[in-house]
Every structure is written in structure tokens, then in C-alpha cells.
Amino acid sequence: MILAPIVFSKAAAVFNVFDANQNPSRLHLLGTDGLGRDLLLRLAVAARLSIGLALIATAISAVIGSLLGGGTALLPPPIRAVGLRFIDTMLAFPALLLAIFVGAIIGAGAAGATLGVGLAGSFYIARVASALALSVAAREYVVAARVLGVKGLAQLTRYILPNIADTLVIVVTVAVSNAIVFLAALSFLGLGVQSPQYDWGAMLTEGVQQFYVTPVAAIAPAVVISVCALAFGLSGEALARSLNPLLWTGSDSARRPGAPVVNASREAPATDKRMDSKSKDVALRVSNLSVRIPTGGASLDIVMDISFSVAKGEMLGIVGESGSGKTTVANAIVQLVPYPAVVAGTVELNGQDLSKLTKRDLDRLLGTSVAVIFQDPMSSLNPTLRVGVQLTESAEVHRHIDRGEAERVAAGHLREVNIAAAEQQMERYPHEFSGGMRQRVMIAMGLMNEPDLLIADEPTTALDVTIQAQIMEVLRQINRDHDTAIVLISHNLSLVSQNCDRLLVMYAGRIVEELAITDLANALHPYTRALLAVVPDVSRPPDQPLDFIPGHAPHLAARPAGCAFHPRCPLAEDRCRIEVPPLLTREAGGRVACWVANKDLSGKSS
Amino acid sequence: MVHGPVASIARPRRASSLGVSYRLWFSFVAWRLVSLFVILLGLVITTFMMVRLIPGDPATIAGGVNTTPAHVAALRKQMGLDDPLLTQFASYAGNLVHADLGISFTTRQPVRQIITERIPSSLVLAGTSLALVLLCAIPAGLLAGALTREGRHRRGELIFTGTASVIGSIPQFLTATFLAFVFAVWLKLLPVAGSDPPLQSLILPALSIALAPAATLARLVRIEALNVLAQDYIRTARSKRLPARIIYLRHVLPNVLTAALTLGGVILANLIGGAVIIENVYARNGLGTALVNAVLVRDYPVIQGTILILGIVIVAVNTIVDGILAMLDPRSLMRRG
Numbered sequence: 047m048i049l050a051p052i053v054f055s056k057a058a059a060v061f062n063v064f065d066a067n068q069n070p071s072r073l074h075l076l077g078t079d080g081l082g083r084d085l086l087l088r089l090a091v092a093a094r095l096s097i098g099l100a101l102i103a104t105a106i107s108a109v110i111g112s113l114l115g116g117g118t119a120l121l122p123p124p125i126r127a128v129g130l131r132f133i134d135t136m137l138a139f140p141a142l143l144l145a146i147f148v149g150a151i152i153g154a155g156a157a158g159a160t161l162g163v164g165l166a167g168s169f170y171i172a173r174v175a176s177a178l179a180l181s182v183a184a185r186e187y188v189v190a191a192r193v194l195g196v197k198g199l200a201q202l203t204r205y206i207l208p209n210i211a212d213t214l215v216i217v218v219t220v221a222v223s224n225a226i227v228f229l230a231a232l233s234f235l236g237l238g239v240q241s242p243q244y245d246w247g248a249m250l251t252e253g254v255q256q257f258y259v260t261p262v263a264a265i266a267p268a269v270v271i272s273v274c275a276l277a278f279g280l281s282g283e284a285l286a287r288s289l290n291p292l293l294w295t296g297s298d299s300a301r302r303p304g305a306p307v308v309n310a311s312r313e314a315p316a317t318d319k320r321m322d323s324k325s326k327d328v329a330l331r332v333s334n335l336s337v338r339i340p341t342g343g344a345s346l347d348i349v350m351d352i353s354f355s356v357a358k359g360e361m362l363g364i365v366g367e368s369g370s371g372k373t374t375v376a377n378a379i380v381q382l383v384p385y386p387a388v389v390a391g392t393v394e395l396n397g398q399d400l401s402k403l404t405k406r407d408l409d410r411l412l413g414t415s416v417a418v419i420f421q422d423p424m425s426s427l428n429p430t431l432r433v434g435v436q437l438t439e440s441a442e443v444h445r446h447i448d449r450g451e452a453e454r455v456a457a458g459h460l461r462e463v464n465i466a467a468a469e470q471q472m473e474r475y476p477h478e479f480s481g482g483m484r485q486r487v488m489i490a491m492g493l494m495n496e497p498d499l500l501i502a503d504e505p506t507t508a509l510d511v512t513i514q515a516q517i518m519e520v521l522r523q524i525n526r527d528h529d530t531a532i533v534l535i536s537h538n539l540s541l542v543s544q545n546c547d548r549l550l551v552m553y554a555g556r557i558v559e560e561l562a563i564t565d566l567a568n569a570l571h572p573y574t575r576a577l578l579a580v581v582p583d584v585s586r587p588p589d590q591p592l593d594f595i596p597g598h599a600p601h602l603a604a605r606p607a608g609c610a611f612h613p614r615c616p617l618a619e620d621r622c623r624i625e626v627p628p629l630l631t632r633e634a635g636g637r638v639a640c641w642v643a644n645k646d647l648s649g650k651s652s
Numbered sequence: 653m654v655h656g657p658v659a660s661i662a663r664p665r666r667a668s669s670l671g672v673s674y675r676l677w678f679s680f681v682a683w684r685l686v687s688l689f690v691i692l693l694g695l696v697i698t699t700f701m702m703v704r705l706i707p708g709d710p711a712t713i714a715g716g717v718n719t720t721p722a723h724v725a726a727l728r729k730q731m732g733l734d735d736p737l738l739t740q741f742a743s744y745a746g747n748l749v750h751a752d753l754g755i756s757f758t759t760r761q762p763v764r765q766i767i768t769e770r771i772p773s774s775l776v777l778a779g780t781s782l783a784l785v786l787l788c789a790i791p792a793g794l795l796a797g798a799l800t801r802e803g804r805h806r807r808g809e810l811i812f813t814g815t816a817s818v819i820g821s822i823p824q825f826l827t828a829t830f831l832a833f834v835f836a837v838w839l840k841l842l843p844v845a846g847s848d849p850p851l852q853s854l855i856l857p858a859l860s861i862a863l864a865p866a867a868t869l870a871r872l873v874r875i876e877a878l879n880v881l882a883q884d885y886i887r888t889a890r891s892k893r894l895p896a897r898i899i900y901l902r903h904v905l906p907n908v909l910t911a912a913l914t915l916g917g918v919i920l921a922n923l924i925g926g927a928v929i930i931e932n933v934y935a936r937n938g939l940g941t942a943l944v945n946a947v948l949v950r951d952y953p954v955i956q957g958t959i960l961i962l963g964i965v966i967v968a969v970n971t972i973v974d975g976i977l978a979m980l981d982p983r984s985l986m987r988r989g
Contacts, residue, residue, distance in 0.1 A: 135691055138917050138970050140925025143962060150947045150955050151705050227823040234825055235932050235944050254829065254933075257837050257844070268829045272822055279821050380891055385802040413893035420891075425884035430906040430981050439902075440892040475982050488888075 078260075085263055088249060089270055096245040097274070099160045100225035106164025107225070108218050111171025116202045116210075118172070119179035133172050141166035145228055149237050159238035163228045167221050174217045178210035185209075219282035223275045230271045246271050328397065329499045329531035330379065330416075331355040335391035337374050337383055346602050348374045348387065350555045353629075358498060359529040361522075363542030363563075365577065366552035367599040372535045373421075375552075376501050380418055381408075396498055413444040417492030421504040423484035427476035433487055434472030441494045452494075459490040462527075463520050482513035489520055496528065503535045518545055540581045551577070554600050554610035557629055561636035568634070570643035572615045609641065617642045680978060684971055695963040699956040700744045704737070706952070713950050714757045753960070754953035756946075763957035766942060771961070774938035777857055778927045784862035785869060785919065792866075793873025794900060794908065800874070801881045812874065819867035824926040828860035828933040845935040857934045861926040865919045869912060876911040880904050910981040916973040924966060 078084055118129035136144070141163075148162030149155075179202075182188060188205045196204065207214075232238035233247025241248070246267045253264030337349040349371040356362045366372045377383045379393050381400070393400045395415050400408060420426045428436055437460075438452035447455070453472065460468035463486040476484060485505060492500055502521060506514035522545060525532050536542050542549055543563050551559040551574045559571040569575050576595045597614035600606060609627050612618040621641050629639040638644070703710050711727040712719065732740050747754070753763035800809040835856060836844035843853045880886065881904065889903045928940030935941070939958050946954035 131687070135694075138921055138966055139963065140921045140928070140966075142925040142929060143959070146928070146943065146947060147702070147955075147959055150950075150952075151702055152707070153950070154948055223821070231823065231825050231929055235929060237944065237947055250825075250829065254832075257833070261833050261837055264829055265833060268826045272826050275823065276818065276821055283817075382887060382890055385804060409893040409895075418888075418891045420884060420888060422884060426888045428885040428889070428903055428907070429983055430910065431902065435902075436888075439894060439898065443892075443894055443898065477983050491888075491892075 085249075085266055088244065089246070089266060092245045092249055092267075093270075095156075095239060095243060096226060096230065096247070096271075099156060099229050099239070099245065100163075100222055103160045103164040103167065103225040103229060104218060104222045106161065107167035107171050107221050108214070109168075110165065111168035112175045112207060112214060113202070114168060115172035115175025115177075116179045116206050119176045119183055120198075120202060120206070130176060133169055133176065136169040137173060141170075141224070142228055142231060145232060146235075146237060149232065154237045154240070156239045156243065159229055159232040163225050163232070166228070167224060171214070171217055171221060175210060175214060178213055179206045182206055182209045216282050216285045219285060220279055223278035223282065226271065226278065227275045230267075327358055329356050329358045329360070329395070330533070331392075331394040331397075332375070332379065333392045333394075335375065335378055335389070335393065337371070337378050337387050337389050339387045345388075347555055347605075348602065349378065352391070352552075352557055354550055354557065354560065356499065356531045356533060358531055359525065360548065361525055361532045361534060361546040362548050362550065363546035364533060364535045364550045364552060365537065365539050365542050367537060369554075369599050369602065370552040371555040372552050373503055376418065376503050376533070376535055379501065380412055380416055382418075410444055413440055414495040415497050416499045416501065417495070417497045419485070419488050419492055419500065419502040419505045422508045423481055423488050424508065426488060427484055429476055431475075432472065433474055433476060433479070436476075437472065437487070437491050437494060440491070444495055455494060456490065459493045460487070462493065462524070463487075463490045464516075465490070481509050482516065485509060485513075485517050486520065489517070489524070493524065493528075493530075497530060499531045499533065500524065501533045501535070504537070505534075506541070507536075507538075514541075521545070539577050554605050555602075556610070556626075556639065557637070558611065558640070559636070559638045560629075561632075561638075565634070565636060570632070570638045571640045572617050572642070573611050576614075609639075677978075684974060688967060688971055691967050692964065695960060695967070696745055696748060697741075699960045699963075700741055702956060702959075703952050704740075709733075710952060713952070748960075753957040756954050757951045758949050758954075763953050766954060767939065767957055767961055770938050770942050773936055774927055774931065774940065777854065777861070777931065777936065777938060778923055780854055780858040781861040781923050781927065782920070784858055785866045785923065788862070789866040789869035790873055790905075790909075790912070793870040793912075794877050794905065796870070796874040797877025797881065797908075798900065801878060813871060816867040816871040820864050820871065822864055824860055824864055825929050825933055827863050828857070828930050831856050831860055832933070853934070853936075857930045857936060860933070861923055861930050865922050865926075869915075869919060872915060873908055873912050876908045877904060879911075880907045883907075906980050910977060913973055913977045913980070916977075917970045920969055920973070921966060924962060928962075 115133070118126055118133065120126075121129055144166035145159065145162035148165050149158035152158035152161060183206060188201070191201060191205050229238055230245065230247035230250065233245050234250050236251065239245045239248050244252075249267040250264060250271070253260075253262075253267060256263050332355065333353050335349060335352040336347065339346040339348065352371075352375055354362075364372045364375065374383065374387075378389050378391075381389075383389055395411055398411060400411070403411060427433070434453060434456065437456040438449060441447055441452040441455055442449060453469075456472060457468040460471060465471055465483065465486050471479075471487075476487075479487065489500075489505075500521070505521070506517050509517065518541070521532060521534070524530050532546075534542060534546055543566055546563055548562050549560065549566070550557055551571065553573050559569060559574045561569060561574075566578065569578060573595075580595060595614060600610055600613075606613055606623070608624045609615070609618070609622040612622040615622065619641060625641070627639045627641045627644065629637050630644055631637050706713070709724070709728075711724045711731060711733055714727050714731065715724050728734055732743055735743075751764055753767070755762055756766060759766075796809075796812045799805050800812070832844050835842045842856055843849070844856075846853055886899070886903060889899050894903075927938070928943060930936075931938040931940035932944050939962060942954060943958040943962075945951075946958065
């Protein structure tokens with residue numbers, strides 16, 4: 047490419063009027079132009095000028111841009127803000143327009159075009175350089191240098207620029223691509239390289255004039271410009287991706303869909319005998335629920351073989367450490383388990399099996415008879431919608447009432463959760479509310495369709511302690527006033543024991559114990575007992591250290607064989623390390639999955 | 653019902669917070685107006701300085717090739733080039749206030765007349781292109797985002813991203829060349845140049861301008877839609893079992909738009925720069941052709957005028973974009989302060 051002009055420029059200049067405007071032939075692979083000159087040779091010769099000028103323009107951009115950007119970053123804050131604003135403003139103007147403007151001052155020609163493109167490109171580089179320099183300038187060693195008296199240009203060239211050079215190289219590579227395109231565009235408009243010199247842009251202009259006779263004369267330079275610009279652009283992006291993979295789509299390549307569906311039929315759901323009453327009194331019945339994520343080879347089991355039910359008006363607590371699968375159980379009930387997880391088992395709401403419903407009936411049932419209150423009220427409300435819209439929409443959709451009626455219902459529920467001036471609050475956006483207020487709004491939103499079941503997934507974890515108590519009071523009051531069943535999911539055993547009627551303890555994706563809160567003192571599973579032991583107690587002498595459960599909750603992918611709790615269990619026997627203990631019903635009510643406890647049980651019962 | 657401390661926490665916030673939101677709007681508008689004024693002043697100074705920066709004597713250029721020293725001297729006086737710089741600027745700015753942009757060196761027409769004659773054609777072209785970009789990119793990006801959410805359809809994602817990257821990086825004047833070749837030269841379906849017939853002659857130029865920015869924007873909208881779809885508030889909306897139409901149009905779209913609009917200014921600059929060059933490719937009588945011709949014959953009043961007008965349009969549209977952004981996402985008021 048560099049040598050082409052020396053080798054071919056004579057041949058490329060050979061013209062022959064008899065050969066003018068020929069289409070491609072064996073003699074001229076791409077045909078000839080208006081003067082009978084060979085197009086392929088001319089493209090090769092023009093490459094040096096096109097790419098050379100683009101490199102010069104990019105060099106101008108790089109020098110001006112990095113000095114302007116880096117220098118701006120070093121200015122004292124008020125002046126820096128003005129400088130950054132200036133760079134931003136210049137970026138809003140089309141680079142081509144800036145280049146034309148500079149070209150207009152200097153005069154149409156290669157020099158003006160190159161300088162114009164160089165200047166126009168410098169603002170983008172300046173923008174990136176200033177952002178990078180600002181982050182580098184805050185680092186300790188640059189601060190130290192500043193304290194030692196290294197100032198101005200020395201600080202810029204010795205400390206800032208070397209540290210941002212690698213990222214700037216990427217930006218500059220992309221800038222070459224832009225420069226090639228802009229220079230070709232200017233030449234194409236007649237504002238760049240002037241005859242008798244020619245670059246690809248100028249060739250394109252000539253080609254377009256012969257469009258109907260020899261389209262190749264226009265298409266060939268267009269293709270060359272595109273390919274060349276694309277090559278520089280892509281190599282810049284490839285460099286960027288190799289340095290910073292986050293710039294790429296950010297999705298996880300390990301995820302792979304399409305795995306076998308879990309076999310659902312296992313042992314029949316064992317439930318508390320109190321729960322075995324007629325199904326119409328049952329708000330929720332979950333049978334053999336399993337959730338797993340199919341991966342390349344083995345799949346990850348998040349939740350295994352969960353069965354339980356909740357009576358109407360009951361408050362059930364689900365307790366477990368993080369990673370125990372309690373949130374996944376909640377998501378599986380309302381069919382919100384994120385892709386690509388696979389759910390198996392049956393969920394019945396008000397006696398209706400969700401898997402047997404049509405999409406429409408399912409939407410209606412899940413939309414009206416169950417509501418979820420999520421952990422973080424700060425992120426669970428849509429920031430761009432007024433609270434009123436978010437409150438009323440589910441009632442409008444599922445109960446077909448109009449906006450005004452839905453707003454009256456919403457105002458009533460807002461008052462119920464102790465939000466004053468309800469009508470005015472609905473005009474506001476979520477960011478105008480405090481965390482506790484937002485969680486009240488979430489609860490009011492859940493009440494819109496008078497659900498039979500409210501699932502509260504760590505509803506108070508993100509809130510401070512005084513607000514926690516108020517939110518729990520609101521939930522208890524709803525439970526009392528509407529006979530709404532509530533499933534309270536928490537890692538906090540004392541919160542659950544203060545508010546619920548019954549307790550499920552989960553460990554490593556399984557239920558290990560179920561018991562009434564009144565029976566808490568008689569818990570059998572060593573894990574439950576350990577949880578009870580670590581609950582901080584006011585009566586404890588202040589000098590006595592707080593208890594904790596030794597060891598860690600197992601990771602999903604590395605669950606121990608047998609009972610998952612055995613590595614942390616003081617009572618573990620050989621059998622616990624091999625076989626998973628079944629969840630058996632106790633005579634006194636409740637269920638427990640523990641070989642040791644079951645042995646005691648059978649011992650007692652016989 | 654529980655009253656007492658709970659109710660009192662809820663009550664006192666309301667009245668003051670509405671006041672806060674008005675104050676935020678006020679400071680937002682005030683800040684935008686100040687920066688608008690500064691940018692416009694910068695534009696006026698820049699276009700004024702342009703003629704003074706030209707190597708050589710503007711009067712000699714204005715006089716043309718067959719000028720005499722006496723004529724040049726008369727022109728210098730007429731153009732006020734012998735006055736102090738500040739006086740010159742004052743008269744330039746004063747004329748601008750009366751929408752007097754000077755007289756073309758070559759055609760002797762008032763620049764204002766040239767611009768008012770040509771601006772409708774350019775606005776129609778840029779507007780059509782903008783509509784094309786928005787109407788193609790946002791639905792396409794949203795759809796691609798919905799189909800590839802949470803890592804679904806990975807092959808489709810690669811095809812979409814790859815195609816959009818390649819199309820997005822093809823320069824507009826080359827798109828114009830390819831499109832002209834296919835539709836005008838080869839298929840002979842549409843006119844290759846000129847502004848006649850008005851509708852058919854608009855299709856190829858508008859497509860040429862819109863294609864690359866639309867591809868870039870679609871890619872951006874998809875990534876932004878993926879981000880939004882992974883947010884907690886979308887899970888909340890899904891938990892209400894709302895129809896897909898409401899989830900995507902009411903809950904996803906405004907949040908995607910706010911992110912897409914922050915790049916709206918860059919895309920718009922791209923469209924206007926594209927319009928300048930595409931007008932020349934398709935030989936349309938617009939501001940772009942006027943500007944390029946003026947640069948070629950060094951007709952400085954016309955260059956000054958068109959650059960000024962294009963600059964004002966860009967600044968105005970960017971301000972409008974910021975306003976829409978503030979309305980879509982009330983939080984952006986706080987960020988700008």
C-alpha cells in the first residue's frame with residue numbers, strides 16, 4: 047500500500063481515450079474511468095493519500111484532544127466545569143460541519159480538510175481523556191506528586207498521560223476510522239483533495255458522475271472506504287473488548303437453555319395434620335416443588351421437593367440463611383423464577399392447580415388472589431411512573447374498573463397502611479418517598495385486588511429498625527382485618543416468631559423442620575435449635591459473647607451428600623453423611639427431617 | 653388502624669415536596685437558558701471571527717478575480733474592515749438582531765433570503781430521517797431486547813448485534829451511493845437526484861441518512877431494554893400479571909427512552925451532519941448544498957449564515973431533548989440541579 051504510488055503511479059496515470067468508461071474486463075479488473083485509466087491501479091495509488099491524511103488528521107486529534115482533555119481535568123473545579131461543558135457543547139456539533147468550517151477558513155484542499163477533520167475529532171478524544179484523567183488524578187501517587195510540587199504540563203505528561211495511554215490508544219484507533227470516512231466525505235464534496243491529486247473520496251465523486259455507464263467506478267471506492275473504516279473501527283472495538291469485557295453485551299456465556307424437565311412425581315405431600323382440612327380453607331398448597339438451573343452438564347438444584355400449605359388467614363414464616371432457597375420458593379409460587387431455571391411440582395391457589403389453568407385464567411388468578419411484597423422498596427417501584435398509576439393498574443386490568451374507581455380504592459388502601467393525604471400522594475413519583483413510605487405503597491399496591499395471600503419476601507430487611515416495626519404492624523393488621531394469609535420470608539427468626547403462627551425452616555434448598563410458633567421450644571432439628579440459640583436475648587449477661595452457628599451454609603454447587611447440615615451438626619452420625627433424611631410428620635404436630643431426631647421420635651412413640 | 657407516630661411521619665412531607673419539584677424545574681430552566689445564551693454567544697463570536705481568520709484579505713476575495721485596488725478599498729470600507737474589531741463585532745451582532753445576515757459575494761442575494769428559501773427542504777429531510785430513526789430503532793431494539801432477555805436466543809443476539817454494528821458503521825454518503833445504485837440505477841424505481849417528485853425523491857436521501865444512526869440506536873435500545881428488564885420494578889410489574897403491552901409500553905419504554913435520549917444529541921448531530929452531505933449526493937436544494945457551494949467559491953457571508961443557522965438548530969433541538977428527558981424522568985432534574 048505504501049509502495050503502490052511508486053510502483054503504479056505511472057501505470058495508473060496511463061490514459062487511453064479509446065478505453066474510456068469500460069466495465070470490468072480481464073485487462074482492467076475493475077474497468078476504467080472517464081479517461082481510460084485503470085481503476086484498480088488508481089484505488090491502490092489513492093490508498094496512500096487516503097490513509098496517510100487520515101493518520102495525520104488523527105495525530106492532530108490525538109495531540110489536541112489529549113492535551114485539551116487532560117489539561118481540563120487538572121484545572122481547579124469551577125474552571126474545569128466550564129471546560130468540560132465546552133467540550134460537551136462542541137461534541138453536539140456534527141464533526142463534519144466543524145471540519146467544513148475549518149476548511150472554509152483555510153480554503154478547500156487537502157491541508158484544510160486534514161486540519162479540519164483533525165480538529166473536529168479532537169473533542170471526542172478530549173472528552174474521553176478528561177474522564178480518564180479525572181479518575182487518574184485522584185489516585186494517591188498523583189496527589190503525592192502534586193503535593194511535592196509537580197504541576198501543570200509536567201504533571202500531565204509525566205503522570206497523567208502515561209496512565210491513560212492504553213485506553214486512549216483504543217479511542218485513537220476508532221478515530222482513524224472516522225478520519226478516513228470524514229476525509230473521503232470532504233473529498234467527495236470537492237472540499238478535500240484537489241485534482242490532479244486523488245484519494246478514494248475524489249474517485250467516488252468521479253465514479254458517481256459515470257453512475258449509469260460504469261457503476262463499478264463508484265461502487266469500488268465506496269466498498270474500499272467502507273471496508274477500511276470498518277477494519278480500523280472493529281480493531282479499536284476488539285482492543286477495547288479485550289481490555290474491558292464489560293463493554294460487550296455483558297451477558298453470561300455460561301447460561302445455556304434447553305435441558306430436560308425435572309420429573310415431578312415423588313413422595314406424596316406430607317403436611318401438618320391441621321392443614322389436611324378441606325382444600326377450600328387452604329389459601330396456598332405447594333407440592334413437591336423443585337427449582338433447578340440447567341447448566342452444561344449437571345444442573346444446579348436451588349430448591350428440592352418442597353411441600354407445604356397455608357390456611358386462609360394464617361401467617362406462615364419461612365426462615366433460612368441466604369442461599370437456602372426461600373426467595374426462590376416465593377418466586378416459584380407466583381411464577382417469577384428467572385430464566386433459565388426450570389420449575390417442577392404443583393402450586394394450588396384457593397384450590398386451583400396453576401398448571402391446569404389457561405394463560406388468561408392464570409393471569410387473572412395470580413393477578414388477583416396473590417400479591418408479593420419485595421425486599422427492596424427503593425428499587426421495586428418504577429421511577430418514571432407516578433405512584434397512583436402503579437397502584438391502580440392491576441385493579442384496572444384484572445377487575446375492569448375505571449381509573450377513577452381504582453383511584454378511590456387505592457386511596458382507601460393507602461390510608462389503611464397509614465399514609466396520610468392519600469389522594470395527593472398518588473400524584474407523586476417514588477423518588478419523593480422515603481424507604482418506609484415506599485414499602486407501605488408496595489403493601490397498598492398488593493391489597494388492590496383484595497388478595498387471599500400476601501407473600502412478603504424480607505419486607506423489612508432494607509429498612510431501619512423503627513420502620514421495621516411499623517411495617518410489621520401494618521402486615522399484622524391486614525392479616526386481622528381482611529383474613530389475608532401471609533407468608534413472611536425472613537432470615538430473622540425472632541421477627542418470624544413474634545409475628546407468625548407457624549414456621550418453616552429451610553436449609554440448602556430443603557425444608558428441614560416445620561412447627562407451630564407455640565412449639566418453638568420443642569424444636570427437634572439441630573439447625574432450628576442452633577438458630578434459636580443464636581437469637582440475641584436482652585436477658586443475656588452483657589459480657590457473654592454472642593453465639594453463632596459454626597461453619598458456613600453450603601454453596602449451591604457443592605452441597606454435602608446426605609443431610610446438607612451434617613458438616614455443621616454436633617449430632618451428625620454416619621447415616622447423616624450418606625442419606626438425605628425424609629421430612630416426617632411428628633405426632634405432636636409439625637414435621638422434621640433429621641435422622642437423629644427421627645430416631646428419638648420413633649423411640650418415643652413406641 | 654394505627655395512628656400516632658406513623659401518621660405524623662407521613663404527613664409533613666407533602667406540601668414542601670411539591671415546592672421542591674417546582675424549585676427544581678425553575679433552576680433547571682434557568683440553567684438551560686443561561687447555557688443556551690452562552691452557546692449562542694459563542695456561535696456568533698465564532699462565525700464573526702471566521703472571516704477575520706481567513707488568510708489574506710476578505711475584501712480581495714469579495715471583490716472576485718477581476719478586481720481593482722480601488723474597488724477593494726471601497727469594499728473594505730463597505731464591509732467595515734478598517735474599523736476596530738469591537739466596532740465590527742457590534743455591527744455584526746446588531747445586524748443579526750435584525751435578522752440581517754449580509755449579502756452573498758457571488759449572487760448578491762441577501763443571505764437571509766437564500767436561507768429561508770432552502771431551509772424547508774433541509775428541515776423536511778432531517779425531520780423525515782429523524783422519524784425513520786426513531787420509528788425503526790426503538791421498536792426493533794425493544795423487540796430484540798424482549799427476545800434476548802436473560803440470555804435467551806443467544807444466536808439471535810449475536811446476529812442482531814453484528815448486523816447492527818456493521819450497518820451502524822457504514823458512512824452515510826456511502827449508504828447513499830449503494831442505495832442510489834440499487835434503487836435508482838439498477839432497479840430504476842426512484843429518482844437518483846433532485847427534489848422532484850417531492851415524495852419519491854425524499855425516500856433515498858432520508859434512508860441514507862437514517863440507516864446508520866438507526867442501527868446504532870437499535871443496538872443501544874436493546875442493551876438498555878435488557879438493563880431495564882432486569883430491574884426490580886419490572887419484577888413488580890410482572891408480579892401483577894399485567895398484559896405484555898402494558899409491561900413494555902408503560903413500564904419498560906419510558907425507562908429505555910430516558911437512556912436513549914441522553915444520546916439523542918449525538919444522534920441528532922449525526923443526522924444534521926448527514927443531511928449536509930446527503931443533500932450534495934442527491935443534489936437537493938438545501939442548506940447543505942448552499943454551504944458546500946459557498947465554501948467552494950469562498951462566499952463567506954453565506955458560510956457564516958448557514959453555519960449560524962445550523963448551529964442554532966442543533967442547540968435548540970438539544971435543549972428540547974433535555975426538556976423531554978426531564979419530563980420523562982423526573983429524577984434527571986435533581987441530577988442536573
